[in-house]
Amino acid sequence: MTEQPILVVDDDPTILATVSEALDLEGFPVVTATNGAEALDVLDRIPPSLVLLDMRMPVLDGWGFMHAIRERELSLKVVVMTAAADANRWGREIGAQAVLAKPFELDELLGAVQRLLPT
Amino acid sequence: MSGLEQLQYLSWLLYIVVFVLVLVRTIRRPTPAHVDMTLFFGVVATVIVSTTLTSKVRLNLAWVADVVTPSAAIALGYLLLRLVRDFAHVPRLVMLAVEVGMLASIAAVVLTPRPLSVELVLGLVVYLVLVIAYDAWAFTRHAWRTRGVTRRRMQAAASGSLCLDLVLVVAGVGVAVPSLPPAWNELGAALGLASGACYFVAFAPPTWLRRAWQEPEVVAFLTSVTSLARLPDIRDVVQELEHGAAAALGAPAARIALWHADTRRLQVFSDGKRVPLPYLPRAWLEQRATLVVSAAEQAPPDAALFDAHGARTVISAPITAYGKRLGLLSVYAPQAPVFANSDLELIQLLADQAAVALENRALIDEAAQVRAREEATRLKEDFLSSAAHDLKTPLTGIVTQAQVLRRRAERDPAAPPDRLGLDRLLEQSHRLKTLVLELLDVSRLEHGSLIGERQEVDLAALVRALIRQNATLWNRVHLHAEDPVLASVDVPRFEQVVSNLVENALKYSPHQAPVSVTIWREPGNARLSVRDEGIGIPSEDQALVFERFHRARNVDDRRFAGMGLGLYIARGIVEQHGGKIWVESAPGMGSTFQVAVPFVSRT
Numbered sequence: 001m002t003e004q005p006i007l008v009v010d011d012d013p014t015i016l017a018t019v020s021e022a023l024d025l026e027g028f029p030v031v032t033a034t035n036g037a038e039a040l041d042v043l044d045r046i047p048p049s050l051v052l053l054d055m056r057m058p059v060l061d062g063w064g065f066m067h068a069i070r071e072r073e074l075s076l077k078v079v080v081m082t083a084a085a086d087a088n089r090w091g092r093e094i095g096a097q098a099v100l101a102k103p104f105e106l107d108e109l110l111g112a113v114q115r116l117l118p119t
Numbered sequence: 120m121s122g123l124e125q126l127q128y129l130s131w132l133l134y135i136v137v138f139v140l141v142l143v144r145t146i147r148r149p150t151p152a153h154v155d156m157t158l159f160f161g162v163v164a165t166v167i168v169s170t171t172l173t174s175k176v177r178l179n180l181a182w183v184a185d186v187v188t189p190s191a192a193i194a195l196g197y198l199l200l201r202l203v204r205d206f207a208h209v210p211r212l213v214m215l216a217v218e219v220g221m222l223a224s225i226a227a228v229v230l231t232p233r234p235l236s237v238e239l240v241l242g243l244v245v246y247l248v249l250v251i252a253y254d255a256w257a258f259t260r261h262a263w264r265t266r267g268v269t270r271r272r273m274q275a276a277a278s279g280s281l282c283l284d285l286v287l288v289v290a291g292v293g294v295a296v297p298s299l300p301p302a303w304n305e306l307g308a309a310l311g312l313a314s315g316a317c318y319f320v321a322f323a324p325p326t327w328l329r330r331a332w333q334e335p336e337v338v339a340f341l342t343s344v345t346s347l348a349r350l351p352d353i354r355d356v357v358q359e360l361e362h363g364a365a366a367a368l369g370a371p372a373a374r375i376a377l378w379h380a381d382t383r384r385l386q387v388f389s390d391g392k393r394v395p396l397p398y399l400p401r402a403w404l405e406q407r408a409t410l411v412v413s414a415a416e417q418a419p420p421d422a423a424l425f426d427a428h429g430a431r432t433v434i435s436a437p438i439t440a441y442g443k444r445l446g447l448l449s450v451y452a453p454q455a456p457v458f459a460n461s462d463l464e465l466i467q468l469l470a471d472q473a474a475v476a477l478e479n480r481a482l483i484d485e486a487a488q489v490r491a492r493e494e495a496t497r498l499k500e501d502f503l504s505s506a507a508h509d510l511k512t513p514l515t516g517i518v519t520q521a522q523v524l525r526r527r528a529e530r531d532p533a534a535p536p537d538r539l540g541l542d543r544l545l546e547q548s549h550r551l552k553t554l555v556l557e558l559l560d561v562s563r564l565e566h567g568s569l570i571g572e573r574q575e576v577d578l579a580a581l582v583r584a585l586i587r588q589n590a591t592l593w594n595r596v597h598l599h600a601e602d603p604v605l606a607s608v609d610v611p612r613f614e615q616v617v618s619n620l621v622e623n624a625l626k627y628s629p630h631q632a633p634v635s636v637t638i639w640r641e642p643g644n645a646r647l648s649v650r651d652e653g654i655g656i657p658s659e660d661q662a663l664v665f666e667r668f669h670r671a672r673n674v675d676d677r678r679f680a681g682m683g684l685g686l687y688i689a690r691g692i693v694e695q696h697g698g699k700i701w702v703e704s705a706p707g708m709g710s711t712f713q714v715a716v717p718f719v720s721r722t
Binding site for chain 1: 504507508509511512513514515516517518519520522523526527530539540543546547
């Protein structure tokens, strides 16, 4: 198991708490951010193993966050979590490794994480 | 032949030519106006022929010289007055006076022994001069009241009558003062020629002259047609077309009846003052331009309608575009002799141009409808996608949280319940419930069925009870209401409005800041206001906060979760009560939401 935490980014406090709890239950270390700008701050301090990213957020949204990542030439594994109707297209467009269409099942979430973080 | 004689013969010839033209037309179409014209020019011709026979040919026909010539000359004034009456109104009293004067004059001429005294001759001349002067004045007045080709014809008739009157004045002076130079008689002959020419163009204008007289109005009509289709209201388009067509034909009124395919009827726009006018069934059924000179030619019900609308003459043409029947253009005149057969071509031209304008107008309307439908579809799709998005968020929380709780319980059945997780589950369930109820309200609102039964209640008591029910959450809410304020409202819906406004006020203001609800009455309205000391609303957002899914731009989505439907629903409820809702605010200065509901409306 990796020491690096998973970064969860979502502006909805409940989703943030629930997803964190689910990952914690499986033994993944978790850090959280409520928008893209906060997430960039966290990145600088604690490089994550994976980012779970909401798209529609205030201050800096998912697209802005991905743009900033490309500018910094960071290579990050990203899972997009979105309630948009065309979730898969958005995920492809911004270069995410996986897409979770809200509302997703717990198994889908953990499945995507385990696929991207081989133990 | 002297110059004087040449002038005389020329004017005589002219009058006889006009008489023949009018006679031919009357035989073809014997309308009262045509008969009057024939009589007038016939009597002029009689005077000319009898004068020629007695003075030039020197036939010794005493009865012609003594009776026929003077009687015919005296009748001229009366016959001209009949022509005036064909075009314009002549008071009965005037008609009667002229008739009596004519009969008295003829009697005096016939019964008085020869030679006639100078006084009698001068008296007869004065009678005629007065009658013809009245005719000239009546034609002039009518010229002012008409337009286009009809005005020009009336001007010509007035000029003709003036010249004829001057002929009589010249002749009268000749009788009174016998030693005048010969040029005096030439003046009379020249005036006679001029009056003949004027009457010719007034009463029997050749087609080319009619066309020339109609040209300015026709050109104006054709010029306006291209821009007409852009007018905002089709009624304005129709009205302008009617106005232009009436002017081009020199008539006072025109109507366009539009064909309504669904009701299969021709309909005229009716706005109280403008009543449907009769039309010519033949023009519509046979789809060709038709002229009906006299309403009496129509079948009884139509004839009565024509009569009731003072439309004695009607000329109609079908309005057709690309084989599609659009309607019927009808031009009306209260006088029979306004239209000529040559006008049939003209009105068809005008109707064809009207078809272009109406068809363009229909295309513009159709394009606007398509755009409006597309916009409505887009709004609906936006709404559905926003609604779906906002429903998915709490649903995600519920699904994931429930599965986490279950997994926890499976792994360690003895562990204490996860209170925090259960609270989150409940909170998200409530959020979802609120959203679903709001969406249902929006759906009812848009079907206009949001409001149920109303009852008369005291709004102050209603709000007081609400504050008591929500005592813990609403502990910052203060009610200011002095007296009972009665209004007829749907109680649960009105409570929903108050709750929404109060909860917004609590949500968007600092934790200790008070929220004031004030209730009072003003003339006609019960009033309620909810004031907070919160973040305020930028002025550009103030009208938009009542729209679907709009949240002011200074609202932080994360802190203030919600769909942005609450105020939209509140506005719907207030408006379906016949009231108004608005906001007064400035950023950082708090907001006051104002509601006005009519006191009691029992409709």
